[in-house]
Amino acid sequence: MLHEILLSLSGHPSPLLSSDRSAELLSPPERALLKSLARLSELHGRIRRETEGVAGGHRSVVCRAVAxxxxxxxxxxxxxxxxxxxxxxLRGDAEWVGGQEGGGEGKGIVPLTGLVGGFEGWQRRMEWFEKVVGVMMKGSGKGGWCSGAEMVDWLCGEAQTGYADIEEVALSLGRVAEMAWLKQVSGWVLYGRLPGFGREDFFVQNVDGDVEVRVSENGVERAIVDNLQEYELKRGLLPAFVTPSTAASLLFIGKSLNHIRVKSISGSTSPDLALIQTNLRELSTLKFPINSAHFSRVIASIRLWLSRTTLQKLLPTSKVIEVLSLLQEFFLLGRGAFAIALINEADEKLRSRWQRSDNLASEKRDGLGNVVVKEGEVSAVLARTWAAMGSLQGRNDDQDEDELLELARDLVQLNITKSTTQTPSKNAPSTAKIASTPFKNLLFSVPVVLSMHIPSPLDLFLSPSDLQIYSSINAYLLSIRRAHLRLTDLWKITSLRRDHPAPPGPPYGSSRAGRYKVLELRKRGKQRAQVMRSVWATSSAAVFFLGETEAYLQGEVVRGTWTGFKDWLTSETNSQPGSSRRPVEEKDDDKDEEEDEEDIWLQAVKFPTTITPPLPPSPNHTRDPQSLADAHRKYLTSLTTSLLLTTPSFTDPLFHLLQQIDHLVALVHRIHTIWQSLDLEADEGVVDAFSDFQKEEVDIRSQLHVVGTRVKGAIEVLVHVLGEVDGDREGWDDGFTVGEMEGEGEEGRYRPGKVWRVHRLLMKLDFGGWFGGGRVRGADEEGNAGGDEDGFEDL
Structure with a gap:
């Protein structure tokens, strides 16, 4: 019987402990005593089978290690x-066999109570092991399986228990789980390689088709781009002790090592081995369970060491400033000539498409298919824009070649986008969410965005999501500039602004019919001027609003924020967080030999003892690439927020205003064409039998009144929204210059500078009581005060 019980506890099935046979072989007291052993035997066998299944087929390396x-x-x-x-x-120890000391009746008998007491505490452990296996097999994730990070966090939580034996087991398995996870991390941190097995459980994943990579015309960058991998961070696969900043550092280190391997900037292998050896020693200082603060310091130290020894050659500050200056001049409209040329070329393309459609026979027209702009035409518009920029540059022979313009020719593209969202939040967790207002639809009849290919190694700090934010800002600012230009171009139509015909020449001018003709022409011009007076007043108000808004957004916000960010980039810093570094040769001599033997990292890889890593240079005018990326995200967040691009209550009515301005401009051009046709019909006798210009004139005049009212109402709504936005921004200073608030924050980190509050824009948008029941005063050409008939009262 004893052998049967011990074999059953070892994992072999036994009929003695089964419920159906035990009733026949054992008495009720014996069955009660052996019930706990039966439960222990069942748990042992089940856990052994399940751990074998997890260890051999689980998707997570951490869970396999725990099993x-x-x-x-x-x-x-x-x-x-x-x-x-x-x-x-078998030895007859008194602990197990009764009556061995004094002899007696019970000599040689093994009490079941003693046997059961010998396994006290194991049932609680086995039940906990069963719980662990259940978590590993099911997990709590959406995929129905337990990730390594989830297992690490769960074991850390289970260590906080009132049972000493369960705490001991949880700490032991937690150490196994953290060691398995850290071995995966070491391959990424030391070599920039994803784990060969369990890659789907790793927190760094390859990006599958989310980033569009374009090749320049000469094809120089193609080989480099194809060999580099794009990665993204899965925060759900990170243990809780990894902070967001440390996670970003881990992603940066691995991506940087990929760039180093591709670029092969090292002349020999010794510096690389020294770098790996130094990073191994840093990782070997970690103790289990891993402390979050200690782990963050180790990763920050590895990141800064890598940046100072290698990445300074790969990504100098001058190259960073160059590409950021390109983004500021062409995406943020710092170079106004580019914006004007692009708008003019786009309008010219749309006009040519409409003219071509009008010239087709009616049976060949197929709806809007003849006027929809295609991808090739959009690219041609950008090419003509570059040509226009080059012609402006070529007018001054003494001017040096614009290297930034040539770089923009190679990197910047104008593309039709099929996505419905402006800027996905992916890979940009710290960036404020941009409103989904479709400003990209205003330049052409299709959604078009300005994009740029990110050359290596600039993608160390510049991500595709950052470029999407730049594209959104560009569409936003470009749409305002476009509406402003289209309105001001209306004043170039001189015949609409003033038409005072002179008397015809002799001898017809001296006749009664000639004088009568002149009076008719002047009467007609006055009537048209009265029709256009409200249009000019509305257009003037819209031009003033757009001009002041554009000056605030472009001059105060964009230029001020960029100036502070550029000053931070070029400022000299001699101290960075976590810059303290202990070289390999400074290792304490009195360190215990036991710690060296338990060093799992140095046991895995052995290096020559003569290799010593070079000391990192003092970083003058140099920024860590990850610090650049973090500062750049802060810069974009501050920029989008200050531009009110994250405020849908402002962007939506602004988009409505821009649409109505386009409608107003189109109506003005149409009524000008109608009046020219009516003049030809009345003065020269040129009649178009297929058109009824008088009816069209009445219709366009009514539409002008409706659209003018909408424009005025949209401006009123926007001014009201600006007032609400200004009131919501509590805690801002009432007024300060941009330079006073710019600079470095704690430990040299970038702190975005504040710009002037919106109330400065509101002060400029005071229309003299337009929206408070007042009226804009004016005078007609003859000096009479403007009244109801002059069109201003309608506003």
């Missing part, structure tokens, strides 16, 4: 306990 830890260490300890009990019984 092997349960099976190898703790189930092995239980098996050794069974052997100890068996050995004690």
């Amino acid at each position: 092997m830890g349960i099976k190898g260490e703790w189930l092995g300890a239980f098996q050794r306990r069974v052997l100890e009990v068996e050995e004690g019984i």
Whole structure:
């Protein structure tokens, strides 16, 4: 019977402990005593089978390591306990065999109570092991499986218990889980390589088709781009002790090592080995369970060491400033000539498409298919824009070649986008969410965005999501500039602004019919001037609003924020966070030999003892690429917020205003064409039998009144929204210059500078009581005060 019980505890099925046979073989007291052993035997066998399944087929390396830890260490300890009990019984130890000391009636008998007491505490452990296996097999994720990070966090939580034995087991398995996870991280941090097995459980993943990579015309960058991988960070696969900043550092380190491997900037292998050896020593200082602060310091130290020894050659500050200056001049409209040329070329393309459609026979027209702009035409518009920019540059022979313009020719593209969202939040967690207002639809009849290919190694700090934010800002600012230009171009139509015909020449001018003709022409011109007076007043108000808004957004916000960010880039810094570094040769001599033997990292890879890493240079005018990326995200967040691009209550009515301005401009051009046709019909006798210009004139005049009212109402709504936005921004200073608030924050980190509040824009938008029941005063050409008939009262 004893052998049957011990074999059953070892994992072999036994009919003695089964419920159906035990009733026949055992008495009720014996069954009650053996019930706990039966439960322990059942748990042991089940856990052994399930851990073998997890260790051999689970998708997570961490879970496999935990399963092997349960099976190898703790189930092995239980098996050794069974052997100890068996050995004690065979030797006749008094602990197990009764009556060995004084002899007597019970001599040689093994009490079941003692046997059951020998396995006290193991049932609670086995039940906890079963719980661990259940978590590994099911997990709590959406995919129905447990990730390594989830297992690490769960074990850390289970260590906080009132049972000393469960705490011991949880800490032991937590150490196994953290070590397995850290070994995966070491491959990424030391070599920039994803794990060969369990890659789907790793927190760094390859990007599958989310980033569009374009090749320049000469094809120079193609080989480099194809060999580099794009990665993204899965925060759900990170343990809780990894902070967001540390996670960003881990992603940066691995991406940087990929760039180093591709570029092969090192002349020999010794510096690389020294760098790996130094980083191994840093990782070997980690203790289990891993402390969040210590882990963050180690990763920050590795990141800064890598940046100072290698990445200074790969990504100098001058190259960073060059590409950021390109983005500021062409995406943020710092170079106004580019914006004007692009708008003019786009309008010219639309006009040519409409004219071509009008010239087709009616049976060949197929709706809007003849006027929809295609991808090739959009690219041609940008090419003509570059040509226009080059012609402006070529007028001054003494001017040096514009290298930034040539770089923009190679990198910047104008593309039709099919996505419905402005800027996805992916890979840009710290960036404020941009409103979904479709400003990109205003330049052409299709959604078009300005984009740029990110050359290597600039993608160390510049991500595709950052470029999408730049594209959104560009569409936003460009749409305002476009509406402003289209309105001001109306004043170039001189015949609409003033038409005072002179008397015809002799002898017809001296006749009665000639004088009558002149009076008719002047009467007609006055009537048209009265029709256009409200249009000019509305257009003047819209021009003033757009001009002041554009001056605030472009001059105060964009220029001020960029100036502060550029000053931070070019400022000299001699101290960076975590810059303190202990070289390899400064290792303490009195360190215990035991710690060296337990160093799992240095045991895995052995290096020559003569290799010593070079000391990092003092960073003058140099920024860590990850610090650049963090500062750049802060810069974009500050920029989009200050531009009110994250405020849908402002962007939506602004988009409505820009649409109505386009409608107003189109109506003005149409009524000008109608009046020219009516003049030809009345003065020259040129009649178009297929058109009814008088009816069209009445219709256009009514539409002008409606659209003018909408424009005025949209301006009123926007001014009201600006007032609400200004009131919501509590805590801002009432007034300050941009330079006073710019600079470095704590430990040299970038702190975005504040710009003037919106109330400065509101002060300029005071229309003299337009929206408070007042009226804009004016005078007609003859000096009469403007009244109802002059069109201003309608506003």
